[in-house]
Structures are given as C-alpha cells and as structure tokens.
Amino acid sequence: MIKAIGGLALRVVVVLSGTAILTFALLWNAPGDLAQTIAMARFDALLTEDVIDQVREEVGLNTSFWQAFWAWLGPLIRLDFGYSAVTGRPVWPDLxxxxxxxxxxxxxxxxxxxxxxxxxxxxxxxxxxxxLDRGAxxxxxxxxxxxxxxxxxxxILLFAVQLGWLPAMGARTLVHAVLPAVTLGLGVxxxxxxxxxSSILEARGQPFLPAIRRRGVRSKAVARDHIAPHAAIPVVTVFGLELAFLLEGAVLVEVIFGRPGLGTFLVTAITAxxxxxxxxxxxxxxLVFVVVNLLTDIIYRAIDPRIGTEDA
Known part of the structure; x- marks a missing residue:
C-alpha cells in the first residue's frame, strides 16, 4: 500500500511539473505584445516606448524563457504566485x-x-x-x-425572470447561490x-451472491458487506472526478450568474x-485535480486491497 501511494505521489509531481511548464510556455508564446497589453491595462492611457520597455523589464519579458520560468517556479513551489502584472498587488490575497x-x-x-x-x-x-428505472x-x-x-x-429565465422567486446575478446572500448551485448539482x-x-445492478448480479444467501445471511448484511463494497469503487472514482470537474464548471457558471470567484478572476486576467x-x-x-485523483486512488485501494497488490 505504501509503495502504491509513493507511486501515485510521483505521478502527482510529474503532472504538476508538466502543467507548470506547459502553462508558462503557452502564455509566454501568446500572440501580441504582452508588455504593451499589460501597460494598457495598467495605465489606461497613451503609451510611449519607454513605458512599454519599463513594463517589459519589470515583468521579466526581456529575459530568456528558461530564466523567466525558473524565476517564476521557485516562489511557486512555496505557493507564492508573485504579484499582479497589472495592479502590482500580491496574487495570493486576490486569489x-x-x-x-x-x-x-x-x-x-x-x-x-x-x-x-x-x-x-x-x-x-x-x-x-x-x-421508474426507465424514467430515471x-x-x-x-x-x-x-x-x-x-x-x-x-x-434564470424561469425562476428569476418569469417567476421572480430567486435573484439571477450577484453573490450578496446565500439566496444568490441557489441557482448556480442547482445548475452545477443537476449536471453532477x-x-x-x-x-x-449501473454499479448497484452489476454488484447484485455477482455469481457468488446466491451461495451467500443460501447460507442464511440476511439481505441487509449481503447488501452491506458484499454489494456496497463492490458497487463503491466505480462510484468513488466518478465522484472524485466530478469533484474536480466541478471547479471547472463553477468557473463557467460564475460568469453566467455574474458572481465573483475564480471565473471572474480568470476572465479579467485573460483580458488584461x-x-x-x-x-x-x-x-x-x-493541483485540485491531482490531489482529488490521488485521494480517490487511495480510497478505492482501501476498499479493494487487491488493486494495490496488483500495482505492487
């Protein structure tokens, strides 16, 4: 089990390293003059070449790719995301x-x-x-x-515009979170x-269950000790993936409902x-994806120890 967890942790490191390099490379090679775009977002005025050159030097765009990458990666390992190129404020409090x-x-x-x-x-x-089954x-x-x-x-059209029961935009109260949460929840x-x-039906069809029932084991015990563990593995896997994908879905839903959060944060950052x-x-x-996947792997190895044995 320990060896399997070590292997999973190594995969986490590899995935995060690849993500960091790929993200930095895509932004570094994005079309257009990045320094000019940042200067326009920062000063909102007619710019001179001196101002653009100053921004380029401040942001580190006048160095090589790998110099800029290592300068960014060092603080990132400590979860220090540096300072905004537009506002000059630390990234972490706004994030x-x-x-x-x-x-x-x-x-x-x-x-x-x-x-x-x-x-x-x-x-x-x-x-x-x-x-009922066909309907579900x-x-x-x-x-x-x-x-x-x-x-x-x-x-929004039904409950906010037509019925007027719930607010469509904003995040001032808990009521404002009802429609966005329902939007995410119905997809999940x-x-x-x-x-x-599917997992329950597959678990109920296992060939060893009739023999267990013939021994006089109660139905509740069969469901608890045999059906539930067998059905839990695919459910835990999909549950973990849904938890990770919800972060991505929440970003989109926040933009639709005009809520502050990572969605607005990201759209504003991309624009500027x-x-x-x-x-x-x-x-x-x-990071959320790999941590959730790591925890999911650990959980279903605990449910079915044979998975860890096969990896070992």
Whole structure:
C-alpha cells in the first residue's frame, strides 16, 4: 500500500511539473505584445516606448524563457504566485478571495448532485427495466446532454425572470447561490445517477451472491458487506472526478450568474493578459485535480486491497 501511494505521489509531481511548464510556455508564446497589453491595462492611457520597455523589464519579458520560468517556479513551489502584472498587488490575497466564492459553490453543487442521484438510483434499481428505472435513466441522460451554461440560462429565465422567486446575478446572500448551485448539482446528478445505478445492478448480479444467501445471511448484511463494497469503487472514482470537474464548471457558471470567484478572476486576467493571475488559476486547478485523483486512488485501494497488490 505504501509503495502504491509513493507511486501515485510521483505521478502527482510529474503532472504538476508538466502543467507548470506547459502553462508558462503557452502564455509566454501568446500572440501580441504582452508588455504593451499589460501597460494598457495598467495605465489606461497613451503609451510611449519607454513605458512599454519599463513594463517589459519589470515583468521579466526581456529575459530568456528558461530564466523567466525558473524565476517564476521557485516562489511557486512555496505557493507564492508573485504579484499582479497589472495592479502590482500580491496574487495570493486576490486569489484566496476568489476561492472563498468558488469552492463553497462547487461543494454545494456536489451535495445537491449526491442528494439527488443516490435516492433516484436506489429507487431505479428496485425494479430494473420498470417504469421508474426507465424514467430515471431518461432524466439522467437528458441532464447529461444539457450544457451547464444553457441550463443556467433556462433557470434564470424561469425562476428569476418569469417567476421572480430567486435573484439571477450577484453573490450578496446565500439566496444568490441557489441557482448556480442547482445548475452545477443537476449536471453532477445526471452522471452519478447512471453510475450508481449501473454499479448497484452489476454488484447484485455477482455469481457468488446466491451461495451467500443460501447460507442464511440476511439481505441487509449481503447488501452491506458484499454489494456496497463492490458497487463503491466505480462510484468513488466518478465522484472524485466530478469533484474536480466541478471547479471547472463553477468557473463557467460564475460568469453566467455574474458572481465573483475564480471565473471572474480568470476572465479579467485573460483580458488584461495578467500573467501571474492566469498562471495561478491554472496551477491551482491542476493541483485540485491531482490531489482529488490521488485521494480517490487511495480510497478505492482501501476498499479493494487487491488493486494495490496488483500495482505492487
């Protein structure tokens, strides 16, 4: 188990290193004069060549690619994202302020998705192929086919414009988070419902279960000790992926609903070509992905120790 976790940790290092190099290279080679764009966003006035050259030197654009990369990577290892190229303020306080809006929204969406999908999938498996089962599959397929941005606009049109029950924009109160969280949660529910349903049906069809029941083991014990662990592995895997992808989905949903957070933070940074801000969001997203995947691997190795043995 320890050897398997060590191998997973090594993969995390490789993925993060590759992400850092690729992100920096793409931004470094972006079309246009980066120094001029930053100077325009910073001063908002007619610029001279002296001002542009000063910005180029300050940001480090007058050095080679690898010199600039190592100068950026050193502080990054300590989670120091440096200073904004536009405002001159440290990146981390502004990034943290955006995180405090985005992460709770993503977790709320995950909670709504799980609270919706789990009972729906369990009810659907009571009678496989029945009316409720077909209805649950149809709803899940429809939810998976609807893009988050379109679903968000539909919810705004219905609950904010037509009915006037909920606010459409902003983040002043908890009520403002209802529509964005539901938008994220319904997308998660669609994926989880299908996976949980399929996992339960597959676990119930295992050939050793009739022999266990003939020994007089109670149905609740069979479900707890045999069906649930077998069905949990794919569910845990997809649950971890959904948690990671929710961060990306929350960024898009925040832009639709006009909420502050990583979405607004990233769009503003891209528009202004604010190098450190864009890099901070990309690296943070990659970090969340690899940490969630690492925890997911550890959890399902704990559920089924044979997976760790095969890797060893």
């Amino acid at each position: 943290w302020a955006a995180i405090t809006y985005t992460f709770p929204l993503a977790l709320a969406g995950l909670a709504i998705g799980l609270a919706t999908s789990l009972p729906l999938a369990i009810l659907a498996t009571k009678r496989p192929g029945g009316l 599959v149809a709803i899940a397929s429809l939810g998976a086919a609807i893009p988050a941005y379109w679903l968000g606009l539909l919810l 529910a669609a994926s989880l419902t299908r996976i949980i349903r 070509r604010d190098f450190p801000h864009v890099q901070a969001v990309v690296v943070l997203t990659a």
